[in-house]
Amino acid sequence: MQQAIRIHPADTVAVALQTLREGETVTVDAQAITLRTDVPAGHKFALRPLRSGEHVIKYGQPIGETTAAVAAGEHIHTHNLHTLLSGELRYAYAPNVRAVKPAAPRTFMGYSRADGQVGVRNELWILPTVGCVNDVAAALEKRAQALVGGAVEGARAFPHPYGCSQMGEDQENTRQILANLATHPNAGGVLVLGLGCENSGVTEIRARMGAFDESRVRFLVSQDVEDELASGMALLTELADRMREDRRQPASAGKLIIGMKCGGSDGFSGLTANPLIGRFSDMLIAMGGSTILTEVPEMFGAETLLMARCESEGVFEDTVRLINDFKRYYEDHHQTVYENPSPGNKKGGISTLEDKALGCTQKSGDAPVRAVIPYAGKVTQSGLNLQNAPGNDLVATTAVAAAGAQIVLFSTGRGTPFGGPVPTLKIASNSQLAAKKKSWIDFDAGQLLEGQTLDSLAERLMELVLATAEGKPARNEVNGYQGIAIFKTGVTL
Numbered sequence: 001m002q003q004a005i006r007i008h009p010a011d012t013v014a015v016a017l018q019t020l021r022e023g024e025t026v027t028v029d030a031q032a033i034t035l036r037t038d039v040p041a042g043h044k045f046a047l048r049p050l051r052s053g054e055h056v057i058k059y060g061q062p063i064g065e066t067t068a069a070v071a072a073g074e075h076i077h078t079h080n081l082h083t084l085l086s087g088e089l090r091y092a093y094a095p096n097v098r099a100v101k102p103a104a105p106r107t108f109m110g111y112s113r114a115d116g117q118v119g120v121r122n123e124l125w126i127l128p129t130v131g132c133v134n135d136v137a138a139a140l141e142k143r144a145q146a147l148v149g150g151a152v153e154g155a156r157a158f159p160h161p162y163g164c165s166q167m168g169e170d171q172e173n174t175r176q177i178l179a180n181l182a183t184h185p186n187a188g189g190v191l192v193l194g195l196g197c198e199n200s201g202v203t204e205i206r207a208r209m210g211a212f213d214e215s216r217v218r219f220l221v222s223q224d225v226e227d228e229l230a231s232g233m234a235l236l237t238e239l240a241d242r243m244r245e246d247r248r249q250p251a252s253a254g255k256l257i258i259g260m261k262c263g264g265s266d267g268f269s270g271l272t273a274n275p276l277i278g279r280f281s282d283m284l285i286a287m288g289g290s291t292i293l294t295e296v297p298e299m300f301g302a303e304t305l306l307m308a309r310c311e312s313e314g315v316f317e318d319t320v321r322l323i324n325d326f327k328r329y330y331e332d333h334h335q336t337v338y339e340n341p342s343p344g345n346k347k348g349g350i351s352t353l354e355d356k357a358l359g360c361t362q363k364s365g366d367a368p369v370r371a372v373i374p375y376a377g378k379v380t381q382s383g384l385n386l387q388n389a390p391g392n393d394l395v396a397t398t399a400v401a402a403a404g405a406q407i408v409l410f411s412t413g414r415g416t417p418f419g420g421p422v423p424t425l426k427i428a429s430n431s432q433l434a435a436k437k438k439s440w441i442d443f444d445a446g447q448l449l450e451g452q453t454l455d456s457l458a459e460r461l462m463e464l465v466l467a468t469a470e471g472k473p474a475r476n477e478v479n480g481y482q483g484i485a486i487f488k489t490g491v492t493l
Contacts, residue, residue, distance in 0.1 A: 001017070001018070002017055002449075003016065003017055003018060003020060003024075003026045003027075004016050004017055004020070004026050004028050004045070005017060005028070005271065006028050006029055006047065007058060007059050007060075007270075007271065008057075008058070008059055008060035009060075010057055010060045011047070011057050011058050011059070011060065012046065012047055012048060012050060012056055012057045012058075013044040013045060013046055013047060013056060013057070013058050013076055014026075014028045014033075014044065014045060014047055015042065015043070015044055015058075015267055015268075015271065015349070016039045016040065016041055016042065016043055016044075016045065016267075016349075017041065017449060018041050019038070019039070019040050019041045020035055020038065020039040020045075021035065021038055022035055022036065022037050022038050023035060026073075028047060031047065033045070033047060033072055033073045034073050035073045035074075036071050036072075036073040036074040036075075037073075037074055037075040038075065039075045040349065041267070041268075041349070042266045042267025042268050042348050042349030042413070042430075043075060043076075043077060043267055043349040044056075044058065044075070044076045044077065044267070044349065044351070045073055045074060045075050045076060046070045046071065046072050046073065046074050046076055047072060048072050049069070049070065049071055049072050050066050050069065050070040050076075051066070051069055052066055052067065052068050052069050053065055053066060053067075054066050055084070056076060056081055058355060058358065059270065059358040059359070061301075061302070061305075061354070061358055062084055062354065063081070063301070063351065063352050063354040063355040063358065064081045064082050064083050064084055064351065064352040064354055064355070065081070065082055065084055066080055066081060066082075067080050067081065067082050068080050076351070077346075077349070077351050078346055078351050078352075081351045081352060082352070083301075083338045083352040083353055083354060084301075084352075084354065085300055085301055085337055085338040085352075085353055085354065086337070087327055087328075087331060087337060088324040088327050088328060089323075089324070091303075091304065091307055091316075091320050093307070093310070093313050093316040093317075094307075094308055095308060095309075095310065095316075096308040096309065097308075097309055097310070097311055097368045098309075098366050098367070098368065099368075100282070100285055100286055100367055100368070100383070101286060102286055102287075102288075103283070103286035103287050104287070105252045105253045105254045105287035105288055105289075106252075106253045106287065106462075106466060107250045107251060107252060107253065108120075108250075108251055108253060108256075108466045108469040108470050109248035109249065109250060109251070109469075109470045109471075110248060110249065110251040110255070110469060110470070111185065111188065111246055111247075111248060111249075112249050112251060113185045113213065114213045115183070115211070115212070115213070117185035117255070117404070118185055118251045118255040118256075118406070119184075119185035119186045119187070119188065119406065120185075120186060120256075120406040120407060120422075120423065120468065120469040120470070120471075121153050121154065121186040121187075121188075121406075121422070121423070121471075122151055122152065122153045122186075122188035122243055122246050123152075123153050123154040123155065123156055123186060123187055123188060123189075124144055124147065124148075124152060124154070124155040124156070124187070124188070124189045124190075124191070124236060124239060124240060124243070125156055125157075125158065125181070125182075125184075125187040125189070125190045125191070125421075126140050126141055126144070126155070126156065126157040126158070126190075126191045126193055126232075126236075127158055127178055127181055127182055127190060127191070127192050127193065127205075128157070128158070128159055128160065128163070128193045128194075129163045129178060129192060129193065129194040129195070129198060129200050129201055129202055129204075129205055130162070130163030130164045130194065130195050130198035130200060130201075131159070131160060131161040131162060131163060131164070132163075132164070132195045132198065133193050133194065133195050133222055133228075134157075134159035134160070134161075136193060136222060136228055136229065136232070137157035137158075137159055137193055138157055138159060139229055140157060140191070140193070140229065140232045140233065140236065141155055141156060141157035143229070143233055144233070144236050144240075147236060147237060147240040150244055151188070151243055151244050151245070151246045151247065152188070152189075152240050152243050152244060153188075153471070154477075155236070156421070156482055158181070158421055158482075158483060158484045159483075160174075160484055160485065160486050162174045162200075162486050162488065163178075163198050163199065163200040164197075164198040164199050164200065165199075165492050165493040166199060166200070166490060166492070166493070167490055167491060167493065168490060169489065169490065170488065170489045170490025170491075171199055171200060171490070172376075173375055173376045173486065173487060173489065174200055174486050175200045175204050175205060175208055176208055176376035176402075177376050177398065177399075177402045177484075177486050178192070178200070178205050179205050179206075179208035179209045179210075180376065180378060180402035180403070180404075181401070181402050181421065181484070182205060182209055182212070182217060183209050183210070183212050183217075184401065184402070184404075184421070184422075185404075185406060186406055186421075186422055187216070188216060188239075188242075188243040188246055189216050189217075189218075189236070189239030189240060189242060189243050190216065190217045190218070190239070191217075191218050191219075191220060191232060191235055191236055191239065192205055192206070192217065192218070192219045192220070193220050193222065193232065194219070194220065194221045194222065195221070195222050195223060196221045196222060196223030196224060197223065201221070202219040202220070202221055206219060215242055216239065216242065216243075218235040218236075218238065218239060220232055220235055248470070248471070252287075252288065253284065253287045253288075253289055253466065254287050254288025254289050254382070255289070256284060256289045256290070256406060256407070256465070256469060257289070257290045257291070257292065257379050257403070257404045257405045257406060258280075258281070258284060258289070258290070258291045258292070258405055258406075258407050258408070258409055258465065259291075259292045259294070259397065259400025259401060259403070259405035259407070259408040259409070259420075259422075260277055260281065260291055260292060260293050260294075260363040260364070260400075260408070260409050261294065261295065261393065261396055261397055261400065261408055261409070261410045261411075262274060262295070262298075262360055262363065262410065262411040262412065263393040263410060263411075263412055263416050264344055264345075264412040264413060264414030264415055264416045265341075265345055265348065265350060265356060265359065265360070265411070265412065265413050265414070265429070266344075266345070266347075266348025266349055266350065266413025266414055266429055266430070267348050267349025267350060267413070268348075268349075268413050268429040268430045268446065268449075269348075269350075269359050269360075269411055269412075269413045269429040270358065270359020270360070270362050271359075271429070271448070271449070272429045272430070272445040272446055272448045272449060273411035273412070273413070273427045273428065273429040273445035274359055274360065274361075274362035274363045274411050274429075275362045275448075275454060276411075276427065276445045276448065276454065276457055276458060276461060277362075277363040277365075277409050277411055277427060277461075278362050278363050278364055278365035278366070279365060279454050279455070279457075279458040280365075280409070280458050280461045280462060280465070281363065281364060281365040281367065281384065282365035282366055282367050283458060283462055284462070284465075285365075285367045285382070285383050285384060288382055289382065290379050290381070290382045290383060290384075290385060290404075291364075291365075291367075291383075291384055291385070292373070292379065292385045292386075292387050292400045292403055292405055293306075293361070293363060293364045293384065293385070293386055293387070294386070294387040294388070294389040294396045294399060294400055295360060295389065295390070295391040295396050296322060296323065296326040296388055296389065296390065296391075297326060297330075297337070297340060297353070297390060297391050298340070298353070298356055298357050298360040298361075298391045299323060299357055299360070299361060299386075300323070300327070300337060300338070300353055300354070300357055301352075301353055301354030301355075301356075301357040301358060302354070302357040302358045302360070302361040303319070303323045303357075305358075305361065306319060306361060306364065306369060306386065307319050307320065309364075309366075309367075309368050309369050309384075310368070310369045311368040311369060311370055315369055315370065315371060315372060318371075318372035319369065319372055319386060321372075322372050322386060322388055325388075326388070326390075329489070337353075338352070338353045340353045340356065340391070341353060341355070341356045344414045347414075348413050348414060363409075363411065364384060365384070367383060367384045368383065368384065369384050369385075369386055370382070370383035370384055370385060371383075371385050371386070372385070372386045372387075372388070373385050373386065373387040373388065373403055374387075374388050375387070375388045375389055375399060375487055376399070376402065377403060378402075378403050378404050379403050379404040379405075385403075387399060387400060387403055389487060390487060392485070392487075393410075393416065393418060394418060394420070394483065394484070394485035395485045395486070395487050397410070397418075397419075397420035397424060397485075398420055398421065398484040398485050398486065399487065400420075401420050401421050401422045401484075405422060406422055406423075406469065407422055407423045407424075407425065407465060407468055407469065407474075408420055408422060408423070408424045408425065409425050409427060409461075409465070410424050410425060410426050410427065411426075411427040411428075411429060411445070412426055412427070412428060412429065412433070412441075413428070413429035413430060413433065414433070415428070415433050415436075415437045415440055415441070416440065417439075417440050417476070417479065417481055418476065418481055418483070419474065419475075419476025419477065419479075419481040419482045419483070420476075420482065420483070420484065421482055421483070421484050423468050423473070423474035423476070423477055424474055424476045424482075425442040425443065425464065425465070425468060425474050425475075426440055426441045426442050426443070426474075426475060426476070427441075427442065427443045427445050427461070428441045428443065428444050428445060428446060429445055429446060430446040430449075431444050431446030431447065431449075431450065432446070433446070434446060439475060439478075439479065440475055440479075441475065442464065442474055442475050443460075443461060443464055445457065
């Protein structure tokens with residue numbers, strides 16, 4: 001079995017594919033390297049001597065600079081590598097855009113909606129407009145299980161702590177995220193549940209929903225009725241009765257919008273799971289479908305690669321603003337832009353934010369960047385979209401779902417059980433995780449290190465996504481792990 005891999009010919013480091021011990025001799029691209037230190041699986045070691053202050057190259061790009069001289073065969077990690085990142089930068093548009101060769105779209109059985117969207121689920125959703133009615137929403141969810149069956153595939157409440165005591169853009173984000181979810185195609189029926197005295201009440205949410213199918217949405221102000229549970233169940237029953245008429249119908253895979261997210265990443269994420277998702281993204285886009293890449297802070301250090309793929313100078317300028325505005329957000333809160341990766345990332349072999357970002361952005365494949373979506377915005381362009389949202393798993397997953405994603409592909413090297421409001425397929429970066437956490441993991445990308453090809457695994461991932469779109473439950477759905485989180489950016493009154 002191969003012991004280590006150099007990802008790009010220009011790299012000055014190799015990644016250990018298994019734990020290696022001091023004194024072992026490892027062959028990398030016909031070069032024999034004797035290890036000076038132990039190197040855990042997923043971690044890096046130098047392929048040649050490096051001077052103090054020299055750039056370390058991985059994925060063909062700098063991931064930081066050495067803080068001391070490093071010998072060939074020596075472990076390179078946080079103890080001797082420091083980020084090169086800083087604040088806002090100026091960029092020049094230097095396009096390197098590859099055309100997408102169209103492919104015949106496949107089909108799946110989904111729920112066609114009046115607005116042209118296609119749902120992959122037909123669920124009853126209960127959306128509280130404010131945290132004060134979270135317990136009411138939870139009680140209604142419990143009672144609404146009696147309505148589930150046939151075409152009514154589930155009943156879910158999505159509590160959150162916001163909707164009041166907010167101001168300005170922060171409050172507007174909460175309103176728009178909830179409005180977007182209220183018109184999501186995976187919801188065959190939605191109860192928008194308010195209290196009655198909050199800033200983001202039902203009238204505010206309704207005003208931001210645009211044109212919607214009024215047979216599928218009901219609104220309830222708890223302070224206006226004597227018994228909010230009885231009134232809520234009456235409205236949910238109306239919705240469920242409407243949904244029982246729904247049937248799955250053939251739909252083009254070009255109607256799919258897939259969110260792409262990673263969390264609990266390790267040194268294998270950029271080798272297996274993320275490139276696999278990138279290949280899947282290219283396949284779906286060739287069929288006319290759409291994907292969303294977010295986690296803006298985890299683009300820092302890889303942003304120029306995305307900027308070169310922008311299909312126009314206007315999209316490039318939007319991407320520059322996306323990056324620099326997020327850096328300014330950090331600086332406005334007196335924080336450094338590189339306070340990342342997490343402890344789990346570091347344990348798994350990721351040393352700097354550039355290291356993490358270059359692996360993270362592998363999920364975008366090679367397709368051109370078509371558009372940049374604001375936080376709480378929706379997909380309007382087919383193809384690859386970038387979205388403004390942080391790296392936080394729950395917040396980013398909610399953001400892409402609210403933007404229209406019916407399914408999220410979530411790569412992980414450490415493992416995580418959570419799920420967003422839509423099916424959240426977990427793609428393991430290593431086979432050990434897939435074997436250990438079968439109740440969390442939907443797909444094992446570690447097979448790429450065991451002889452499987454990227455194309456064959458991408459085809460299998462496509463088959464899983466289409467099966468999920470037709471009703472196969474993701475592990476998070478089997479476990480009942482579904483929730484939302486809204487990006488809180490402003491003061492609390």
